[in-house]
């Protein structure tokens with residue numbers, strides 16, 4: 086069997102994605118998300134906590150109906166996409182949706198480099214969520 090965490094097209098997956106999938110084998114089916122993804126180190130704990138909350142909040146028989154589709158950064162913020170094999174009008178999905186929103190909001194306040202308290206910054210045409218220290222490092226380069 087080939088390693089599912091090495092793409093024939095893109096090469097090895099982000100180590101943070103691989104670590105997250107290993108920590109939450111049911112939600113990830115021991116595989117990467119369906120769409121190529123990356124996860125900034127400072128946002129790892131927000132997504133790790135999201136997985137744990139899903140695992141502890143939902144009935145165990147619902148977990149195999151959920152699967153990560155993609156994790157990515159867009160305009161300096163974390164975007165979390167999860168697929169649900171069920172009704173998107175159901176209480177289950179409403180619960181998951183609220184947990185995803187909370188995780189994205191936590192990431193909005195967390196430095197993408199280190200996880201410390203942060204805010205959205207603009208630098209050189211890019212949006213970045215950074216703490217004071219990491220923002221100072223970026224603008225000094």
Ligand SMILES: [Zn+2]
Pocket residue numbers: 196197198199200201215216217218219
């Ligand atoms: Zn930082």
